[in-house]
Amino acid sequence: MSNSNNDSELAAAQARTLQDTYVQAFPETQAFWLASARGQLLLPHCASCGRSHWHPRAFCPFCHADAISWQDASGRAEVYSFSIVRRADAPYVLAYARLEEGPILMTNIVDVEPAAVHTGMRLMVAFRATQQGRMAPVFRPHS
Numbered sequence: 001m002s003n004s005n006n007d008s009e010l011a012a013a014q015a016r017t018l019q020d021t022y023v024q025a026f027p028e029t030q031a032f033w034l035a036s037a038r039g040q041l042l043l044p045h046c047a048s049c050g051r052s053h054w055h056p057r058a059f060c061p062f063c064h065a066d067a068i069s070w071q072d073a074s075g076r077a078e079v080y081s082f083s084i085v086r087r088a089d090a091p092y093v094l095a096y097a098r099l100e101e102g103p104i105l106m107t108n109i110v111d112v113e114p115a116a117v118h119t120g121m122r123l124m125v126a127f128r129a130t131q132q133g134r135m136a137p138v139f140r141p142h143s
């Protein structure tokens, strides 16, 4: 089996990511968005205190060390808080998801009736294209 089709799709997704104005404005987040383009959730991780954080930054917010590297996240999370945005044609769920590793991300909950979302609901990461073109992590219910 050839992966050349997937390879060219991935190359196109990564090229769109590098041209995205948000990514260009925040170069410290580039590795995160490039990973999203290949369906991988990365988190900044501090080798000094062993904790992951969000957003990406040069110094650890917990211990102020600069020993930051990117680490694979499990993709597992739960709903920390949420609101249902009803002014859209199709209501959607804006939420803070608390990752298994600790950090809390602002995101969307997808593939669920908004009325069924609740605090503590277990989630798994998925990736969707933003209006600007980069792929971004969203979350769907997960048992």
Ligand SMILES: [Zn+2]
Pocket: 046, 047, 048, 049, 050, 051, 060, 061, 062, 063, 064, 065
């Ligand atoms: Zn630290």
